[in-house]
Amino acid sequence: DAGITQSPRHKVTETGTPVTLRCHQTENHRYMYWYRQDPGHGLRLIHYSYGVKDTDKGEVSDGYSVSRSKTEDFLLTLESATSSQTSVYFCAISEAFTGELFFGEGSRLTVL
């Protein structure tokens, strides 16, 4: 498996609280992504990064922000969590923009 880890793996929080998920890679891949997975919706792209400090929005970016201050770390922040953000979040990395995605193990977030 590619060297990619997510933390925390599980989190339960309350509506209105801030949450940060961390993705760490040891592969030195340029591209990093955050997806959310919900039943019937497949995987939907939240944000992605194509380099340090270079990020862009995906298809479901509202309510989320990201930061990438180092090649190896990509943070996803929910400024004020809502119940609709209860989901499994996957980080992914790729070496090329049109290439294989390597996924992390996922972070299950429950917002009460």
Added chain:
Amino acid sequence: GENVEQHPSTLSVQEGDSAVIKCTYSDSASNYFPWYKQELGKRPQLIIDIRSNVGEKKDQRIAVTLNKTAKHFSLHITETQPEDSAVYFCAAKAGNMLTFGGGTRLMVKP
């Protein structure tokens, strides 16, 4: 933006039979079509991909076909085995975005 429809949402086959999963996409600019397999509780993993200049690609028991005119592509699994049981996702890439289908849960009955 791109829209990817995947059918069926669930598929049950007997061990040894073939399974076919179909996807359609909306953006004619899409040029990369990967398939991912996700076993229960695990992360998605790439099993095969195809690019727009190729009509068919095979890798042992799995194959993918692409019809750019009709904007659809399919995954074919032959001689299915219990370990093929998983959720399969198709995806299409146009520009900067890789858009996934909703997934197909494949169950292979021994």
